[in-house]
Amino acid sequence: MAKTGQERSAKAALKRIEFDEKELRHRCRLGTRLTLEELMDWSEDTEQASVIEGCLRYVHSLGRDGAREALKARHEIVISENVAREFRNQSLAELKRDPGDEFIPPDQSPSALRAR
Structure with a gap:
């Protein structure tokens, strides 16, 4: 007799x-999805999960240093001189407009001035 859906x-x-399975969910953008689809095509595998697991096993097989190299960020943030100059100019303009809290050095504090 066949099992019911509830029994399955x-x-x-x-x-x-028994196998301590956890469902992992991950949102990704178009470029990442296209990369996964390409890997699925290359490996002739139709299951996303098995391709991702294979990638994890491969990266893990590289060891600590190899995995770090393989997974390091591919983008470097470089701030141009023009952007740095503009940021500095706007920061100085904002400080002139509103200098914020007034700073009183310790030797000129009100209690030190009264003691003189």
Whole structure:
């Protein structure tokens, strides 16, 4: 006799507990999705999860240093001189407009001035 849907679901739930399975969800942008689709095509695999797991196993096989190199950020943030100059100019203009809290050096504090 065939199992009911409820019996199959219960068996699957027990397996997930037995193998300590966790569902991982991840949002990604178009470029990442296209890369995954390309990897799926190259490996002739239709399951996203198995391709991602394969990638994880491969990166892990590279070891600590290899994985760090493979996963390091591919973009470097460089601030041009023009942007730095504009930021400085706007910062100085804002400080002139509103200098913020007044700073009183310790040797000129009101209590030190009264003691003189």
